[in-house]
Amino acid sequence: MRAVIVREPGAPESMSLADIPLPVPGPGEVLVRVQAAGVNRPDLMQRKGLYPPPPGASPLLGLEIAGAVVAKGPDAPEWPAVGTPVCALANGGGYAEYCAVPAAQCLPWPNGFDAIRAAALPETFFTVWSNLVMTAHVAAGERVLIHGGAGGIGTAAIQTVRALGAVPYVTVGSAEKAALCLKLGAEAAIDYREEDFVARVDELTGRRGVDVVLDVIGGPYLDRNLRCLAPGGRLVIIALQGGAKAQEVGVGRILTRHLTVAGTTLRPRDGAYKARVAEGLRAALWPLLSDGTIAPLIHATFPLAEVVEAHKLMESGSHSGKIVLDLR
Known part of the structure; x- marks a missing residue:
C-alpha cells in the first residue's frame, strides 16, 4: 500500500510516499480502507521527532481517518461489520491507504457526510x-x-x-x-x-x-x-x-x-478511555452532526501526494478549520 513515511525528523520535506506492507488488524481491531485522513498538530510534532508514538502504535503519521471496513481482527465486536463506512480515532497510521484501528474507536459517518467531512471529526x-x-x-x-x-x-x-x-x-x-x-x-x-x-x-x-x-x-x-x-x-x-x-x-x-x-494528552490514553469518549460522542453529538446543528469546518483538502503542502499550510497558521488528505 502507499503510505507517507518520514525519512528523518525535520521539515515537511522529510516526508515522502513509499510502498509498505498492509497492516494486520490485531485483537479487537478492524482494517479500514482509508478514503480521507485529517491533518493535526500532533502529526507535525511527530514529524519533527517531538511526539513519539506510544508503545504498540503504528510509527506512521495520522490520527484520524474515514473509510470502509475491509477486514476484522480476532475478537473484534459485531459492529462495525465489513463494508461499513466509519470514521475512527487512530493510534497512528492514518496517512496510508489502509489503517488498523480499535473497533471501539470507530464511529459511523453522520447522515449526509462524505469521507472528507467524516475524516474531519474524530481527533478533533x-x-x-x-x-x-x-x-x-x-x-x-x-x-x-x-x-x-x-x-x-x-x-x-x-x-x-x-x-x-x-x-x-x-x-x-x-x-x-x-x-x-x-x-x-x-x-x-x-x-x-x-x-x-x-x-x-x-x-x-x-x-x-x-x-x-x-x-x-x-x-x-x-x-x-x-x-x-x-x-x-x-x-x-x-x-x-x-x-x-x-x-x-x-x-x-x-x-x-x-x-x-x-x-491532558489524548494519544497515550488507553483504549477503554477512548471507547468511553466514543460512546459519549455517539450519544450526544453525533445526532447534532446528522441533523446539521453542528458541522466540521473544512479549510482545504490535498491529495496524499501533496502531504508536504498540507503540513506547510498548517504550520503557517493561516488556515481556519480542518485540513484533510483525500485518498479517494
Whole structure:
C-alpha cells in the first residue's frame, strides 16, 4: 500500500510516499480502507521527532481517518461489520491507504457526510469532548474561553460548548478569524494581536471571569489564564504551541480562588478511555452532526501526494478549520 513515511525528523520535506506492507488488524481491531485522513498538530510534532508514538502504535503519521471496513481482527465486536463506512480515532497510521484501528474507536459517518467531512471529526471531537466534558465538566450556563478559536479544535469547541448550553468566548489572530468564530456561535472573539484577552474577559464577564479555559498555548499563557478564571474555575491545557516554560505565575490565585489546573494528552490514553469518549460522542453529538446543528469546518483538502503542502499550510497558521488528505 502507499503510505507517507518520514525519512528523518525535520521539515515537511522529510516526508515522502513509499510502498509498505498492509497492516494486520490485531485483537479487537478492524482494517479500514482509508478514503480521507485529517491533518493535526500532533502529526507535525511527530514529524519533527517531538511526539513519539506510544508503545504498540503504528510509527506512521495520522490520527484520524474515514473509510470502509475491509477486514476484522480476532475478537473484534459485531459492529462495525465489513463494508461499513466509519470514521475512527487512530493510534497512528492514518496517512496510508489502509489503517488498523480499535473497533471501539470507530464511529459511523453522520447522515449526509462524505469521507472528507467524516475524516474531519474524530481527533478533533474526541479531543474536545474528553477535555470539555470528561475533564472540565462544562455545565449549561457556564462561560468558556477557547484559545485558537478558528482552528480545527477551536471551531469544534465553539459548537460543542453551545450544544452543552454554555457560552463560548475565543481568542483569534485576525479580524477574519474573529468573524468566522462569531458566525459559528462564539459570544465574543478577542483578537490577541490587538487586545489584552485578560482585560477583555474581565469586561465581558462583569469582572467575574470564565468558568473554564481550554488552552493550546501553554507556558506563556499560564498566569494570564489563571487571571481569567472565576472562583472554582478550571484550566485545561491540551497543547504547548507557545512553549512549556512559564514565568511569574501567581500560584496563590489557585489556592484563594479554588482553581483546578489540568493537563491532558489524548494519544497515550488507553483504549477503554477512548471507547468511553466514543460512546459519549455517539450519544450526544453525533445526532447534532446528522441533523446539521453542528458541522466540521473544512479549510482545504490535498491529495496524499501533496502531504508536504498540507503540513506547510498548517504550520503557517493561516488556515481556519480542518485540513484533510483525500485518498479517494
